[in-house]
Amino acid sequence: MSFLDDDRPTKPTAHEIGSDLSMLSADELDSRIGLLKEEIARLEAEKERKTAGRRAADSFFRT
Template sequence: MAIFDDEPRKKPRPHEIGQDLSLLSADELSERIGILREEIERLEAELKAKGSTKSAAEALFRRG
């Protein structure tokens, strides 16, 4: 029985803008690129949703 089984595993640190990339492996870099692409898609979807809401509000106030 290992005595270290109960120790929590360290979570990988999230990507930080401007961090030193020289210590990351090619696989780690590819993984971070995927994570950042997903985040960009999420941000663009939110931006689009906010644009739609703003357009609807503007249209509502133009009627009056």
């Protein structure tokens, strides 16, 4: 990797929490809403996985 790689612009994130939404079209807003819903589902699935693991450990050590 050369030092020139540092000068390339970074790819903007799909959505940044708290960013200005006034310049986005309704289609762009729908796209971001979809991305955020997918991320929420991913977070909830991970939370459930961890909660299930915790329940299993609790029940194992209570016996």
